[in-house]
Amino acid sequence: MTDSPQPTHESQGVTFEQAFSERSDVTTIVDVDEPSQQVVLFQLSGQPFALPGHAVSEILKGDTPFYFVPGLPASREGVIHLRGNIESLITLQRLVVLPDTNAEGMLLIVHTGEIRSAVRIDQLDDVCELPVSAFKTPPETLPSTLRPYVSALWQPSDEQRATGLLDPDALFRAYPKRAW
Amino acid sequence: MSYVACVCFQASGHRVALEARYIQRIDSTPTHHRHIAADALLLNQPSHPTRWLTLRDAEGPWQLGITGDSEMMRLPTAAIYPLPPLLAARSRQPALCGIALEGEQLTLLLNGARLSPPSEASSTHHP
Known part of the structure; x- marks a missing residue:
């Protein structure tokens, strides 16, 4: 069988490994673990908001007993007793x-x-993890009442409303200064 | 167990406590020109005081009128908490410095050193 044709390189049998190696550009493992941020998604007056997960240490039931403290602005403000500590509400x-x-x-x-x-x-x-790249800079059209407190917007799809990521530092800094 | 000696009274339905060391005496009628009802001072509510606690500020003695009896008591320090900062910053009453929680009962704690009648108040209770 010496006159039988020698297989050319093109028709040479290869292993899967060899086949894969020829496509190394597509088989290279790509790191898809892009930076993400945990967020707590919630609603205020029907509008979606979020707070960074690192700023929320606990979620309690709404019927947690609270104590009204007089002499404060007319809104539902008081204190709750949480495992031996008093927290403002x-x-x-x-x-x-x-x-x-x-x-x-x-x-x-x-x-x-x-x-x-x-x-x-x-x-x-x-409460979920969102890629950091999903957060967009708030547009200039964001209402001025929200602008000081919203650090980014997240819009899961064109059909859904954008969620404002609130800056807890900005909220707590402003809270004592606002008179209402 | 440590405690704070306090004089407790009611003001507009709230239980209020002042450190006893700030109260010089208790009378049934106002004896000083500078006096004001606790309900009016703390909560802008009208009232008819029946007891008058004499305190002292930079201008001298003045009296805080309370409705009903006062009570000397020892508040355990374990039940006493400073007013949380967000609320302290928004309180209209600078003397409100903390709260005490004993069971379900909340007591508002007043700092006697920061309590004063309004400067124009000479007789602001409703006789």
Whole structure:
């Protein structure tokens, strides 16, 4: 069988490994673990908002007993007793100029560097990880009442409303200064 | 167990406590020109005080009128908390410095050193 044709390189049998190696440009493992951020998604007066997960240490039921403290601005503000500590309980609607809802909702324990407080939300939507690249810079058209507190926007699809990522430091800095 | 000696009273339905060391005496009628009802001072509510606690500020003695009896009591320090900063910053009453929680009962704590009648108040209770 010496006259049988020698297989050319093109028709040479190869192994899967060899075939894969010829396509090394597409088989290279790409690191898809892009930076992500945990967020707590919730609603205030029907509008979607988020807080960074690192700023929310606990989520409590909305019917957690709270104590009214007189002499404060007329909104639902007081204190809650949480495992031996007293935390302020505030609502954000008036700060971001949204209508009061009086929904029992849920309470988020939000903390920044030095300040910690319970914040009443109307509805908890989700706690999830979102890629950092999904957050966009707030546009100039964002209402001026929200601009100081919204650090980024996340819009899952064109059909859905954009969620404002709130800056807890900005909220807590502004809260004592606002008169209402 | 440590405690703070306080004088407790009611003001517009809230239980309020002042450190006893700030109260010089208790009378049934106002005896000083400078006096104001606690309900009016703390909550802008009208009232008819029946007891008058004498305190002292930079201008001298003045009286805080309370409705009903006052009570000497020892508040355990374990039940006493400073007012959370977000609320302290927004309180209209600078003397409100903390709260005490004993069971379900909340007591508002007033700093006697920061409590004063309004400068124009000479007789602001409703006789």
